[in-house]
Each structure stands twice: as structure tokens, then as C-alpha cells.
Amino acid sequence: MKKIALFGNPVYHSKSPIINKIFSNNTNIIYSYTKVNIPKKNFFTVSKNFFYSGGYGANITLPFKKKALHLCDLLTKRAILSKSVNVITRFKNKYLLGDNTDGIGFINDLKRLFCCYTKKKILIIGAGGAARGIIPQLLLYHNKITITNRTIEKAKNISKEFKNLGKIKYIKDINLCKKKFDIIINATSCSINNKIPKLSDNIINSKTFCYDMMYSKNKTSFLKWCSKKSMNIYDGLGMLVSQAAYSFFLWHNKMPSIDLSIKILKKCI
Template identity: 50%
Template sequence: MKLFAVFGNPIKHSKSPIIHKLFAKQTGISQNYIKINVPINFFSKSIINFFKNGGLGANITIPFKREAYKICDTLTNRAKYSGVVNTIKITSCKKILGDNTDGIGLLKDLNNLNFIIPKSNILLLGAGGAAQGIIYSLIQFGCNITIINRTYQHAKNIAEYFKNIKKINYLRIENLLHHSFNQIHYDLIINATSSSMNGNIPNIPLSILKPDIFCYDLFYDKENTPFLKWCVFHGVKNISDGIGMLIEQAAYAFYLWHGIMPNTKKIIRKYKKNIFNISNISD
């Protein structure tokens, strides 16, 4: 059976195997998709071993997306301009092809939810691999982005990285309170930090939240993430976690590997709310 995997650390929480099983069932493709927990300094070694042992493609998650970019022989445009890779595939010439499906997956979900229009003013929280991976799609769509991050230098590095494509604002968190930045109306806040994983909330001023704002957390859990709970508590009506993005980005990865696009609408409709209750899918 064709072998695929998701590589990360930690990886226990990942729902990718379930989603790929749903895609395989829907499209009639037979594949084995497993989780691989990689010790922090062993990413490239693990990937090489995986491909030597018959693996055909992989998803890469926290914290290896920048490292994955470096080991690729060729890149799709999405990956090349993002500088991070979340999907790889072995080509027929045994080369490693890197793609980034996070950005396009997020954009698709935000469009499905009606959370975004071209020219949306987005406040992006976080400057890790996921934040870097989604920016290219958002700026291609026409959005304006301001980044803030716990470590200011990381936000600055990302803005520098994209400076030849589009100007991205980056701020110190304390400057968001500054009068002129406080006056900016953000249409959408995207939490691309991993703070929710540890039950924390990114440090942003309450005054940024307006009742008509959209708030999206890339993280997902059985119940609302700490960030989304905080938004709801302060009157935000339109919120979403990252399950839809997870399904959409997985579909683009599936397409890269098999050349067939799963019907994500059906899967989101049926499983978005109860993905945490599925432990196995009968074949």
C-alpha cells in the first residue's frame, strides 16, 4: 500500500491521519497514512529514512516547516515564495518536491466562512512557520497585513522576507496600544501562535476587538480554543478554529500526491464538529 506520513513534534494531537483516511475512502484511493514523532534534531534523517523505506509523500508540521524547505530539491511557487514547506512528495526522478498548502487551505476556509475579502485589514498574531506559510496567499488575495509577535525580531524577519512582494507592517505589541495603531480597523485577526496549545492567550489589547471583527485561530481543539473563548467573552460574534483550514490544506496535499481533489465541502459539513470523536473509519 502507498505510504504517507505526517512528521512533527509533538504529533499526538494531529487529526491528519483521520482526514486522509476520509479522503482515501471518498476517492477510492488506497493509502496508509501514519504519524511520525521526530526528535528535534533528527528531522532530515527521519525524512530520508522514510523515503528509503518506501514513503511517497509527507506532511510536515510544528516545528519543522523551515527545515523542510531546506531539504527540498525543487519547490512549487507557493513554497518558494513562502520559504516554508508543509507538504513533500518524491517525484518520479527521486527528487524531493516541496509545496506549501497552508496558505491556500486557510484562504479557502476563510472564503467558505465569508471572513475575508480582498483588501481585508488583517492583524496576524505569531511569526512561526505557520504564520510565514499563510502570508503569501493572503497578500496574493489582496489583503493588508500587520504582524505582531511575542519576539519582535521574528515578526521583523518575516516582514523583511516578504518585502519584495508586499509591504507588511510589524509592530511591537505595546505599540498596538499607541493611538494611531489603535485607530486602525482590523477586519480579521488570525491567531497563528501556538499559545492555545498550552492554554495561553496572545497578549493583545482588548481595544482591538470590535463586535463586527472576524477572529480565526489556526489551532483547533474539542472546544473553543482559549483565544476564541476570550474573543467570545468580549463580544466577538464571528469566530472559527482551524479545522476547516486543516481539511482544506490536507486536500491540496492529497491532490499533489494523487492528482485527485477530494470534495472538502462534504467532509467539512459532516465532520467539522465531531472530528475529535472519530477514532477509526471503517474501510
């Protein structure tokens, strides 16, 4: 039986084990999937021990997606472009192959939600691994991205890293921005702690598509804030299932039904 794990900190809230159980039931592929909360200083030690002891694959979540690059022997083009890894698998039973399915999972969810994602003005809040995973895909569709972050130096650095892929800039104080955006994406973990980024509602209107990469049974704190001005609010549950499905394909060479899995997951939580 293949041993697969989720590495992150925190992981207590993660629905990944439930999603993978749904995938297993729907495809008749049996494997073990556990979540491992790793102390932030011990990522390499714990993850290496997992693979040395027979682990076959892993999902990587906050805050280790960038560190996971250096754990891998080989990287896919998506991982190289995003400079982060959210899934690892054994390749030829010898190497660790790192991929990033966040971007393709995100675009797949926008399609599911009938969101037009080409040539749009997009604001991304947050400059960590979650943002890195989706930026290359969004730039591929000729969008204009503005990125902001609590630590502005991170937003500045990430805009420099990806400027060769398309139009991306950072803004020091989003509250001074006078233009409104077509799409606003929360790529921070604020919603886990029931907080919201410090934002002014002058950047949002009734047509703005608001997306929180976090998810919750009820509206996240970010989406509650967005709902004051827009009805187009969505959490990251669909993206979570989509990126997990592409991870599953990497491990087992079979694609589970994303739409069916989302329906089942909503009933479970």
C-alpha cells in the same frame, strides 16, 4: 501501497490521520498514513530515513516547515514564496518535491466562511511556519498586514522577507496599537497549551473576524478571548481539511470533497 506520514512535534493532537482516512474512503484510494513525533534535533535524520526506505509523501507541521525546505530537491512557486514547506511528494520517483498548501487552504476556508478577504486590515499573531504559509496569499489580495510576535525580531525579519509582495509591517507592542483590525489571525501554537497571546482587547470590535489556525472540539483559549467582543470566531479545522485536500491532490492527482470531509470530521471528533 503508498506510505505517507505526518512529521511534527507535537503531533499527538493531530486529526490528519482521520482526515486522510476520510479522503481514502471517499475516493477509494488506499494508502497508509501515520503520524511521527520527531525530536526537534532529529528532523533531517528521521525524515530522510523515511524517504530512503520507500516513503512516498509527507505532511510537515510545527516546528519543521522551514527546515523542510532544505529536505527537498524541487520546490513549487508557493513554497518558494512562503519560504516553508508543509507537504512533500516523490516526483518522477526520483526527486522530493516540496509545496505549501497552507495559503490556498486558508483562503479556501475564508471563502467557505463567507469572509471578505480583499483589501482588509489584518493582524497576524505569530511569525513561524504557519504565518509564512498564509502571508503570500493574503498579500496577493491587496491586504494590509500587521504582524506581531513574542520574539519581535522574528516579526521584523518576516516583514522584511515579504515586503516585496505587498503591504506588511511589524509592530513591537500590539497593546499600544490604537487601530482596530478587520481580521485577526492567531498563527501561534498557544491554543495547544490552553494559553493566549498577551493582547489588549482594544484591537477588536463586534465586526472583527477572528480566526485561530489551531482547532479544538470546544472553543480554543484564543477564541474564548475573542468572543468577549466579537461573534465572528472560527478555528482552523476547515483550513486543516482544505490544505490536506490539496496535499492529497499532490500525492494522488485527485481532489477529495472538502465540504463533505469537514462534515464527516466534525462528527468524528
